[in-house]
Amino acid sequence: RWAGTANRLHVNLPERGASTKTIIHELAHSMTMNIDGKGHMHGPRFVGLYMVLAEKYLNIPMLMMMYAAKKQGVKYDPYAKPAITNEEISHIME
DSSP: OOOOEEOSSOEEOOSSOOOHHHHHHHHHHHHHBOTTSOBOSSSHHHHHHHHHHHHHHHOOOHHHHHHHHHHHTOOOOTTOOOSSOHHHHHHHHO
């Protein structure tokens, strides 16, 4: 079922029932997209950023997620950052 979609500028969620997991999943998509909407759907950058958000908002220990990812063969970028920084966005908007 549809839980949400995201691009760099918009996060679309259902009117009711979006879980915190869904919200941070879509935020991670938004944060890993380029300004033109292109990005790695569920690649290492997305997974790494999702893990950062999950640690902060779901209280899931990073070491536990790293262990689980390694055990399942899921690649992640431990240094993942948003695709565009606030400074870059300000420059684009001028």
